[in-house]
Amino acid sequence: MPQRTILVIDDDIDLVEIIRVTLENEGYGVIDAQSGARGLELAREMTPDLIILDVMMGQVDEGFQVAYELRKGDSTRDIPIIMLTAVADQTGFAFDPGKDSDFLPVNEFVEKPISPRQLIDKIRKHLPTEV
Amino acid sequence: MAPGVPQGERIAAVSAQFVSAASLRVRSDWFNKLRWGAALGVLVGSAAAGLFSASAPLIVPLVAIGVLLLLLNAGYVIRNRRIRPRDIVAELRLVKMQMVADLVLLTAVLHFTGGVENPFQFIYIVHVIIASLLFKGREIFQIAWLAIGLFTLMVLGEHLGPLHHHHLLSASDLTHELPYMLMSLGSVWLVLLTSAYIGASIMHHNRSIKDELVDRQGGLVEAGKAQLDFFRFVTHEVKSPIVTAQSAVEAARELLEEGAEPVVRDMLDRAVRRLTQALGIVRDLADLTQGRMAAAPHWTDVDLALIVARTLEQQQESMAARGLTLEADLPTAPLTVYGDEGMIEKVVVNLLNNAVRYNRDGGSVSVTLVPTGDGVRFAVADTGIGIAGDDLERIFDEFYRAPEAREMTNVGTGLGLPIVRRFLQQMGGAVEVTSTPGQGSLFTVTLPKKHGAR
Structure with a gap:
């Protein structure tokens, strides 16, 4: 089975490293981008199998903008997106992926701080191991 | 509140607009009430005069003046009801015209009731x-x-002849007694000018005090907002x-899995x-x-029964871990309150x-x-450590944790109850607490069905 590649887009370099170690330990390949623009470039060039996207980078909703762009591109439209949020504490809105998915083009939310187990479970849900 | 509008009411800052249209309207409505009294006073007075002595030629103009004042005032009242107070300049102009009309009518009443002989001349002071x-x-x-x-024109007119002088009662003809007439004029001049001077000084003083208060309040609001912004920045950065x-x-704990020494795992757990x-x-x-930001809440009808049921479900595990029994008395139908979900x-x-x-366990x-x-009442009773009397109020202070609570667990920020209360x-709701130390506490929340707090 070829190695699955996951793109991590987050401007917190420490958090990116934590996710990298966690994912590589599980056998995934990890590429990363520290900005939304760079993340979009990498997504188009490399077409990763899954994208982990931080909701809040430079701007409050930069992550959402990136997600919309990804959903627009032919090569990136079908890549599952897991969004990392701490939004509840910032805007007073608690996002509920079930309820809000019609206007939030992502597959899954993971609330920070990240529990490695939870993150891996959610990745596996969207990247089923081929038999 | 519209952006840029300072809190409170600005007075002296903008030349003519030292009162707001709305507050001027409140006073104008009040003066209209006074004017009903004045009109009735004129009518009752002329009726009384008719009963006792005076002749018809005197009574008719007085009644006419009373009726005119009633009609004018009815017009003012209807106008105030129909037109919302918006334009302060227009409102001020109208009130000034009303006052001029009042003064003319008062002078006419005085003219028909003895002119300089009538002691009611001092009603000018009221104006x-x-x-x-x-x-x-x-x-x-x-x-x-x-x-x-x-007043002077009327008195001089009656004294010199162009105006007919109507005697008040059967007193001697004072309007043609020069010294009396001059003294009367002089006293009216003096009293009116002194009243104007005193009124102007007092009001000027009051207005400057109010301006200062408004300025200070504005400063406090600004400072509060700056503090809040800083606070939000810090919480985010931290x-x-x-x-x-x-x-x-x-992640480290996960990577170590079972391989780590218990000491290391324990340190990571801590x-x-x-x-x-x-x-x-x-x-x-x-x-x-967030709670302090007036703009943040999203007001809707919220089903409190659903929220309580959902929260109880989430708590099941932690309750089971402590061996706690749940006694819930919840309505089966939705129970809505108005608020932010x-x-x-x-x-x-x-x-x-x-x-x-x-x-306590169990x-x-x-x-x-x-x-x-x-509205609704939501109550939560426990059988725990309870709260000592002195602490019943303090537990709502930010960061305060009762000594018993600290002793029991170091989990807890001292912010939960302040958040609840705020x-x-x-x-538009409230929270109350009663407690017996060592036996348990009862927190009672009330929330209105319709929002009426702000």
Whole structure:
């Protein structure tokens, strides 16, 4: 089975490293981008199998903008997106992926701080191991 | 409130607009009430005069004046009801015209009731005082001079002949006694000008005090906002590193799996616990600052029964872990209140968390939710450590934790109950607590069905 590649887009370099170690330990390949623009470039060039996207980078909703762009591109439209949020504490809105998915083009939310187990479970849900 | 409009009412800053249109209207309505009294006074007075002595030629003009004043005032009242107070300049102009009409009518009444002989001439003072409540310096004196002018013209007119003099009662003809007439004129001049001066000074002083208060309040609001912005910035900046650190520790713990020495695992567990606690504080602080932002709440009808049921379900595990029994008395039908769903949920979660956290093992938590006349009552009772009398009020202070609570657990930020209280206040609700130390506490929340707080 070829190695699955996951793109991590987050401007917190420490958090990116934590996710990298966690994912590589599980056998995934990890590429990363520290900005939304760079993340979009990498997504188009490399077409990763899954994208982990931080909701809040430079701007409050930069992550959402990136997600919309990804959903627009032919090569990136079908890549599952897991969004990392701490939004509840910032805007007073608690996002509920079930309820809000019609206007939030992502597959899954993971609330920070990240529990490695939870993150891996959610990745596996969207990247089923081929038999 | 529209952006840029300072809180409170600006007075002296904008030349003519030292009163707002709305506050001028309040006074104008009040003067209209006084004017009903004046018109009735004229009518009753002329009726009394008719009963006792005076002749018909005197009574007819007086009744006419009374009726005219009634009609004019009816017009003023209807106008005030129909037209909303918007344009302060137009409102001021109208009030000034009304005052001129009042002064002319008063002079006419005095003319038909003895002129200089009538002691009611001092009613002019009332007008000058009202003018000083409404207008500023020069305008107050304009009204005073108008009153003086009208009165003087009438008295001189009657004295010199062009105007017919109507005797008051059967007194001697004072209007043709020069010394009396001059003394009377002089006293009216003196009293009116003095009233205008005193009124203008007092009101000027009051207005400058009010301006200063408005300025200070504006400053306080600004300072509060700056502090809030700073607060939000800090909570955000502090939260990010804590979140990252906690993720790192959890990842490390996961990577070590069972291989690590128990000591190391224990250290990592402690680190996670402390970081969780720190994050709790930061989150609660963020909630508190959120709660202070008037624009943040999203008002809707919220089904409180659903929120309580959902929260109880989430608490099941932690209750089972402590061996707690749940006694819930919840309505089966939805029970709506008007508020912000996130804020209401926070209130319910915080109270139930406390009931579990500060309970004794094997105790119970009782939850009741009932409709009241105009809202709902939600109560949470526990069988835990309770709260000493001195602490019943202090537990709502930010960061305060009762000694018993500290002793029991170091989990807890001291912000849960302040958040509960603040959120409820914002939604027009309230929270009360009663407790027996060592036996348990009862927190009772009331929330209105319709929002009436702000």
